[in-house]
Amino acid sequence: MKEFDFIHWICGQSSFDPAAVPVGPGDDMAVVTLGDERLLVTVDQVLDGVHVSLAQHGPQAAGRKAMLRNLSDVAAMAARPVAAVASVALPKGMGEADARGIYRGLRALGDEFGCPLVGGDVSTWTQPLAISVTVLARPAGATGGVRPVLRSGARAGNVICVTGELGGAWLTGRHLRARPRVQEAIVLGLRYRLRAMIDISDGLAADLGRLCEASGCGAELDAEAIPVAADAAAGRHVEPLQAALHDGEDYELLFTMPAAQARQLCNDSNAPLTVTRIGRCIKEPGLWLLDAAGQRQPLEPRGWEHAT
Amino acid sequence: MKEFDFIHWICGQSSFDPAAVPVGPGDDMAVVTLGDERLLVTVDQVLDGVHVSLAQHGPQAAGRKAMLRNLSDVAAMAARPVAAVASVALPKGMGEADARGIYRGLRALGDEFGCPLVGGDVSTWTQPLAISVTVLARPAGATGGVRPVLRSGARAGNVICVTGELGGAWLTGRHLRARPRVQEAIVLGLRYRLRAMIDISDGLAADLGRLCEASGCGAELDAEAIPVAADAAAGRHVEPLQAALHDGEDYELLFTMPAAQARQLCNDSNAPLTVTRIGRCIKEPGLWLLDAAGQRQPLEPRGWEHAT
Structure with missing residues (x-):
């Protein structure tokens, strides 16, 4: 199963009301209508051994990178970040200091870009660290006048x-x-x-x-x-x-x-x-x-x- | 490291401008101000061996449960779902049919509750399945008149x-x-x-x-x-x-x-x-x-x- 083939297949599965979902899967962010506002949303994960090496780079770097991958998607739409949520699957036995390090890595970069971490989900399992971050954004410009760049x-x-x-x-x-x-x-x-x-x-x-x-x-x-x-x-x-x-x-x-x-x-x-x-x-x-x-x-x- | 202790610690770490983030971490969903609108957001993961057993329950059930956990949070706020995004870490070697099954499980329940899957992130790793879903929602009622129930x-x-x-x-x-x-x-x-x-x-x-x-x-x-x-x-x-x-x-x-x-x-x-x-x-x-x-x-x- 190739990731890209799967993503292609997914993009072919869905059709949306363009008034409700102006941009669906397949761009850097999706665009959703929320009343009079337009909301952009993206999700990206950081997996130990794939996107980061926890042993080599440390927990704070893992958290930072999970936020970076998402904020870079916001940049790719020329949008302005609003808030983030994160889910973290912690390897059983990870110490408190390391768990806090992940959080600090997420927070530090998010705060710097006006993207507060407003919610999350924490689980523990006997497998390696998996972080998934979702970032919400709005069209940029004083009156939201910068259209998302697709x-x-x-x-x-x-x-x-x-x-x-x-x-x-x-x-x-x-x-x-x-x-x-x-x-x-x-x-x-x-x-x-x-x-x-x-x-x-x-x-x-x-x-x-x-x-x-x-x-x-x-x-x-x-x-x-x-x-x-x-x-x-x-x-x-x-x-x-x-x-x-x-x-x-x-x-x-x-x-x-x-x-x-x-x-x-x-x-x-x-x-x-x-x-x-x-x-x-x-x-x-x-x-x-x-x-x-x-x-x-x-x-x-x-x-x-x-x-x- | 106990999950609940970590979550308590996280909730104590952040303070928000109540105009921008009326509800931060610690409730079923966070509430964020987006222009004239209020947006609710939650994230929940489903990990193989913790929240579901892929071998026993199958891929479609795993996807469905990831959506269920999030939509149940929406219910807990008496809110109305708007859209979802998902990240999926697929175990290397998982077949195409199984990967599609996960997607179908997510989609079927989401579609039933007016919560289209508008974006996602797919990675492959040598570890068990991890799904993270984020659901966005709005206050319910004709004019958004039902306040989120905290x-x-x-x-x-x-x-x-x-x-x-x-x-x-x-x-x-x-x-x-x-x-x-x-x-x-x-x-x-x-x-x-x-x-x-x-x-x-x-x-x-x-x-x-x-x-x-x-x-x-x-x-x-x-x-x-x-x-x-x-x-x-x-x-x-x-x-x-x-x-x-x-x-x-x-x-x-x-x-x-x-x-x-x-x-x-x-x-x-x-x-x-x-x-x-x-x-x-x-x-x-x-x-x-x-x-x-x-x-x-x-x-x-x-x-x-x-x-x-």
Whole structure:
């Protein structure tokens, strides 16, 4: 059973009244109508041995990462966090200090982003730690005027941009320190016409593949333009570019916009963060990588393979 | 590390702006302000070997129970479900049919109660199944006029009522078939002045203990009045009354109301379900059981001890 196949199947199972559920499964967050308001909701889990190593990283890092994964989804919609709830399955025998550490990790990052932890469920079992966090959010802007940015809005001709630098996040431990791009996404959403957005959790190529699939287009990346982290290889015998394309866990934003807007953004000295133009959306489906010589090769939408 | 101690500690850690978070951790659902609306949110997990046995009960029952536990919390607030999200940690090697069964179990009960599954997160790991569901709800009534019923509203002199029959739910498999009392709770909330409410998941005595602690009162139960299920003992050598008091997993409603209201409710031939008066709230803290002879003995707020 492949996770992605299962998720695809799930997305095909449900149809919603678009007035009640404007955005269902398959985007970074679902959007639900609540009276006169629109509510965004996402859920992400952190499992010991998959998304974090409790023994290596410690309980506070596990809690923080569970909140990070969710807040990064909020950023990917250019929305504003409202509150979070968490369920935690504690391994039997875990000490009080460790359990509190998980809570503190969740709280510290949530509080920093205006996302208080308002409820939860705690159970104990004889298995490893499992944390599941749900974050609620609202459209950003003074009057909620920033529309949630979906994965499906990219069009041929759009420029593809990415924030920050990519590659090696897991091995360097950067996935534990990453800051969700919540504020930056809101500023971008207020100033520019973002067409489609996703956060990079599984890897640039994998997540770009999802964005393109949702939008019904393809993409061409300029290999030389991709912002590769200085330590992307992280001591491995891999090309740093390959690490930037496929490692994942970066929690940076990947988005598309009209070319003129992208030029303006990249020349904006008040931009809230480093943004790099890395390619363009094309009509032809699939992902492609252009090297410096203009040679085009297919790019596999392959991402980080978790431990299991 | 005891779960309840940890939850107590968590509840003591946070203070909220009451305008933004009218109800924080420690009730059946948290209440959050969202613009002009009030949103209720709860999270509950179902872990293989703790809340369900995947081998014995099957994947669909596991999914259903995860939704049931959450919808029963919605009922305990007399609220109306809006939508759900779920995270699922699948054991590596689980087949496609089983994974779909989990989803179908979640969906079927959610759809029945107007609670569509709008998003989720799926991971695979080498450990047993873990499901976490978050349900969002709104205040019930045509104009949201039914205020959420908290655990903390009980006062000395209130009559204590319970729905349905109690005991033996786990051993008879009733916990897998239980229907969350969502509609019934709304009808009760519309017609009567419910003072405090909780659903019975850990056991009548344990959950009554929580309601009394939140309300700052004690309670006296009439042993003979407690509605004991005919099969409460479920083949065990236990007193059926003890099973009704401590087994849990009933997903019935336990609530308090002024005495005159309780009389009216129990005489109401249009009542949406069977309601039994089982005792009264008292000033003196602690739980007490009165037998037919009027002998009073302390009642331990002890509930179902899960497998781990």
